[in-house]
Amino acid sequence: DAGVIQSPRHEVTEMGQEVTLRCKPISGHDYLFWYRQTMMRGLELLIYFNNNVPIDDSGMPEDRFSAKMPNASFSTLKIQPSEPRDSAVYFCASKLLGTGGIGELFFGEGSRLTVL
Amino acid sequence: KNQVEQSPQSLIILEGKNCTLQCNYTVSPFSNLRWYKQDTGRGPVSLTIMTFSENTKSNGRYTATLDADTKQSSLHITASQLSDSASYICVVSALMDSNYQLIWGAGTKLIIKP
Numbered sequence: 385d386a387g388v389i390q391s392p393r394h395e396v397t398e399m400g401q402e403v404t405l406r407c408k409p410i411s412g413h414d415y416l417f418w419y420r421q422t423m424m425r426g427l428e429l430l431i432y433f434n435n436n437v438p439i440d441d442s443g444m445p446e447d448r449f450s451a452k453m454p455n456a457s458f459s460t461l462k463i464q465p466s467e468p469r470d471s472a473v474y475f476c477a478s479k480l481l482g483t484g485g486i487g488e489l490f491f492g493e494g495s496r497l498t499v500l
Numbered sequence: 501k502n503q504v505e506q507s508p509q510s511l512i513i514l515e516g517k518n519c520t521l522q523c524n525y526t527v528s529p530f531s532n533l534r535w536y537k538q539d540t541g542r543g544p545v546s547l548t549i550m551t552f553s554e555n556t557k558s559n560g561r562y563t564a565t566l567d568a569d570t571k572q573s574s575l576h577i578t579a580s581q582l583s584d585s586a587s588y589i590c591v592v593s594a595l596m597d598s599n600y601q602l603i604w605g606a607g608t609k610l611i612i613k614p
Binding site (some may be wrong): 388416426427431439440475477481488489491492494 | 515534543544546549589599600602604605607
């Protein structure tokens, strides 16, 4: 398997523009996570899905952020309108639950977003 | 409050030397603890997982320990190599409200100098 695939790897945009980040999880994995990473705050969970259904979106910072998972092989994270403080690396990860919740998270390479 | 604290925040050592990274947690109910390695510009990759009954586990030059009584874990790197330069992140899993939640540490940035 090719692993978790994210696009774009880098995105530079201007404040107010819409940004869409994409993720293809590992085939067969039933959980998908969106994380944001900054130097100041480390890794922050934004939202996660189980079998394409959003389970916990309490980490989504504001209504400007939205995420969808229309099928088992694709998810998007959208920011509209974007702001400079949204600049960060956004990671997508997927996993199988595993016995006792010990399933390993497999991360994509991340999408580095810069909002000017 | 569920928290994971790592120390030191950063560490610089010479190639070939050993080092130990620490992870203290106040997570309950504890399910398991993982150490991830994150190379610059890449996503984190799991090194090892520790469950409640495990005290020590090795993965090549990496050895993780877990003391469930004191809620401490360590990651020991033996004979460091330049490729060990990375951030090492400790994450603890807790079963809450029928869902497993992950509590992430801030990471230790390790730099290996030749």
